[in-house]
Amino acid sequence: MGRLKKSKVDKSPFKLRQRQLADGRISLFIDHIHDGKHSYEFLKLYLQPETSEKIRRENNRTARLADDILKKRMEAYIEKEADKLSESSLTETPLSDFIDVLIAEKERKNHRTKQFVTVKGNLQMFRPDTRMCDIDKGYCIDYADWLKHTCISRLGKPLAPQTAFNYFWHLGIILSNALRMGYIRHNPWCRLDSGDKIREPERLHRFLTLDEVRILEETPCRHELVKRAFLFSCFCGLRISDVLNIRWSDICSNNGLTYASIIMKKTSRPISIPLTSKALHWLPEKNDDSPKIFGGLPSETQINKHLKKWVSEAGISGNIHYHVSRHTYGTMLMTAGVDLYTASKLMGHSDIRATQVYSQIIDKKKQEAVSLIDNVF
Known part of the structure; x- marks a missing residue:
């Protein structure tokens, strides 16, 4: 039978559950716990008795689809909780704290976070104690200039062009997520001209003949x-x-x-x-x-x-x-x-x-x- 992945969100208000039906199928539904009360969302997704390899594959896909729906519900819940915070408390949030929130969200979705951890340290070297309200168009331009001309790698050398590009564009990803989650009301990244941004250096992918x-x-x-x-x-x-x-x-x-x-x-x-x-x-x-x-x-x-x-x-x-x-x-x-x-x-x-x-x-x-x-x- 298709396996349901166990949610990695501790104390999540959403649980993916299943119920045996009289005809042998298993109905999948989401149990939403709020203030100690349960509400149920029936997904109209069913696991069939596994009588063939084809049905087993279908059950696996159904279980994955149900898990994706669960993740979307959790993401919407996180956004809703962020909206409850006052605008002043959001804009005063330290940039490093927001990146921690973003990393935690990506870990819940089983996404890679190593690059965000690295960029967080890089941004702290650039301007420690930066708050979300401190980030404007000038901050982004200064960060690009710092990456290209001032930032030093762990080996004591200037950053490689590709590394500088990656660090800079991850700031854009961070700001886009901050806008989505309600930590900023306007994204300064959108005000940057093409000349303000670090362009990706031309490179040829290594491949085997x-x-x-x-x-x-x-x-x-x-x-x-x-x-x-x-x-x-x-x-x-x-x-x-x-x-x-x-x-x-x-x-x-x-x-x-x-x-x-x-x-x-x-x-x-x-x-x-x-x-x-x-x-x-x-x-x-x-x-x-x-x-x-x-x-x-x-x-x-x-x-x-x-x-x-x-x-x-x-x-x-x-x-x-x-x-x-x-x-x-x-x-x-x-x-x-x-x-x-x-x-x-x-x-x-x-x-x-x-x-x-x-x-x-x-x-x-x-x-x-x-x-x-x-x-x-």
């Missing part, structure tokens, strides 16, 4: 499951967050093709990817003790450490981390002549401009190849 992929296939890795997971992603494009959570029940066959049907963790968008024979080849043997396909993988940090050792032993240079597998898949699609629209759907991009990056990489490689011919002659 087909020859490099073949070399890695032939090179042993000290952690076999890391090798399988990485090469699996090279041939299907799944992010590490999705690979860590993909289950055997997410793999299905239809009309002779095998698909991975998941809800992407980063975007919460459902996606169904046809798996090539290469991708299927690198799936591990099914373990009945674990519903997750790659359940034995270590943490993401440890995965990247194993990758670096493996890539180094294979004689491949460059900074290779797990996300390179997704870039490799994207460039494979472009090299094979897949159109942008189809490629964007296969990669789960909501904006086709994200897919165009891979097309630009291929175009640049073609230009370099032509230049090499010119140089020879």
